[in-house]
Amino acid sequence: MIEKIELRWLLSFQSVYEQLSFKQAAEQLQLPTSNVSRHVALLEQQLNLRLLERTTRKMTPTTAGKQLYQSITPLTQGVNEALEEVSLYGNSLSGHLKIILPDLPFMAEIIADFCLQHPRIQLSCDTQLNPEEGLLDGFDLVLNFGRGPLEDSGWVAKEILRWPSCVVAAPQLLKNHPLPRSLDELSTAPCITSLSVLQGMPWRFKQNQTIQVQSNYKVNSGNMARAAALKGLGFAILPTHACQSDIDKGLLIEIDLNCEPEDLVLYAFYSGKKYPLEKVKVFLQHLQSGLLGLE
Numbered sequence: 001m002i003e004k005i006e007l008r009w010l011l012s013f014q015s016v017y018e019q020l021s022f023k024q025a026a027e028q029l030q031l032p033t034s035n036v037s038r039h040v041a042l043l044e045q046q047l048n049l050r051l052l053e054r055t056t057r058k059m060t061p062t063t064a065g066k067q068l069y070q071s072i073t074p075l076t077q078g079v080n081e082a083l084e085e086v087s088l089y090g091n092s093l094s095g096h097l098k099i100i101l102p103d104l105p106f107m108a109e110i111i112a113d114f115c116l117q118h119p120r121i122q123l124s125c126d127t128q129l130n131p132e133e134g135l136l137d138g139f140d141l142v143l144n145f146g147r148g149p150l151e152d153s154g155w156v157a158k159e160i161l162r163w164p165s166c167v168v169a170a171p172q173l174l175k176n177h178p179l180p181r182s183l184d185e186l187s188t189a190p191c192i193t194s195l196s197v198l199q200g201m202p203w204r205f206k207q208n209q210t211i212q213v214q215s216n217y218k219v220n221s222g223n224m225a226r227a228a229a230l231k232g233l234g235f236a237i238l239p240t241h242a243c244q245s246d247i248d249k250g251l252l253i254e255i256d257l258n259c260e261p262e263d264l265v266l267y268a269f270y271s272g273k274k275y276p277l278e279k280v281k282v283f284l285q286h287l288q289s290g291l292l293g294l295e
Contacts, residue, residue: 001046004046005043005046006039006042008039009039009040009042009043009046010043010072010076011029011039011076012025012029012031012035012036012039012040012043013039013040013043013051013052013065013068013069014069014072014073014076015028015029015036016036016040016052016059017051017052017061017065017069018138020058020059020060021059022036022037022040040052047064049062049064050062050064050065051064051065051068052065080095081277083095093118093120093121093278093279093282094118094120094121095120095121095122095277095279096121096122096124097121097122097123097124097140097141097279097280097283098124098125098138098139098140098141099111099123099124099125099126099139099140099141099142099143099283100125100126100127100128100139100141100142100143100144101125101126101127101128101141101142101143101144102127102128102143102144102145102266103127106291107143109290110286110287110290110291111123111125113286113290114283114286114287117286118282121279126139140270140271140277140279140280141268141269141270141280141283141284142155142268142269142270143160143266143267143268143269144266144267144269145264145265145266145267146264146265146266146267147165147204147261147262147263147264147265148204148208148210148262149208150267154271155269155270155271156269156270156271157267157268157269158267158268158269158270158284159265159266159267160265160266160267160268160284160287160288160291161265161266161291162263162264162265162266163239163240163241163242163263163264163265164239164240164241164260164263165237165238165239165240165260165261165262165263165264166237166238166240166243166254166255166260166261167186167235167236167237167254167255167257167261168229168235168236168237168238168243168246168247168252168253168254168255169229169232169234169235169236169252169253169255170229170230170231170232170251170252170253171232171250171251171253172232173190173232173233173234173235174253177189177190179255180235180255180257181256181257181258182257182258183205183209183211183257183259184211186203186211186213186235186255186257187211187212187213187214188214189213189214189234189235190214190215190216190217190233190234190235191203191213191214191215191234191235191236192215192217192218192219192225192228192229192233192234192235192236193213193215193217193218194218194219194220194225195218195219195220196220203237203261204261204262205257205259205260205261205262206259206260206261206262207259209259213235215234216234217233217234222238222239222242225238226238226242226243226246229243229252230246230251230252235255237261239264268284268287
């Protein structure tokens with residue numbers, strides 16, 4: 001039967017299954033929507049069964065569609081990886097590199113330089129500070145922040161950057177709230193926390209200590225947290241390097257709690273295989289080289 005099935009039909013079906021949309025699948029494959037629709041129809045015709053149930057409102061896979069998708073996905077991924085590995089025998093790295101990362105100013109030039117050095121690489125980069133796990137399928141590499149122990153996942157985590165952190169407060173805040181001397185006292189003070197990144201509300205300290213804090217100001221931005229701390233809106237955990245000049249000028253005061261916050265770490269997550277794809281390995285080497293001056 002395989003000689004009657006074209007690979008592009010399977011790739012179109014695979015993309016439509018993942019996106020549950022012919023239009024979005026066409027955008028991903030960079031094909032006209034009519035082509036993708038025709039590929040799926042030809043595949044269903046050749047197999048003489050329905051793979052996707054279509055209505056005007058939604059699309060759902062049939063049992064046969066689910067079975068086919070689960071069976072062909074490891075095969076198409078394997079073929080793609082084999083082709084990319086073979087391409088390395090040419091003059092330069094090639095292939096499609098798909099990344100999710102935070103929108104960090106210093107990353108832009110590093111990534112542009114990588115693509116300049118490897119012109120045969122096709123880059124797709126999505127900037128998200130807190131990507132949902134279900135959105136990670138199809139990406140080669142995800143850069144994300146962590147503080148403290150990581151949750152178990154099927155991804156390999158590689159540390160990229162580590163920033164020691166400290167608890168700070170503005171002098172005007174300390175005029176209205178007593179200086180906390182312990183984690184228990186800090187837990188009742190007004191604090192500036194993350195909204196969803198870094199596992200949300202808990203503040204994590206070394207020696208595996210965690211506290212829940214009081215917060216009316218939750219943001220997924222280190223710059224916004226620093227600005228709020230300078231205004232006296234609450235206590236904040238900030239990377240030491242990001243607020244050291246404010247501490248030196250007396251605009252912020254470092255709070256001594258006899259317990260250090262966990263370091264803020266930028267991790268690179270990639271597929272949990274024994275070895276990363278060559279394109280991922282080369283990119284990580286380039287990234288770490290470009291970040292040396294930031295540590």
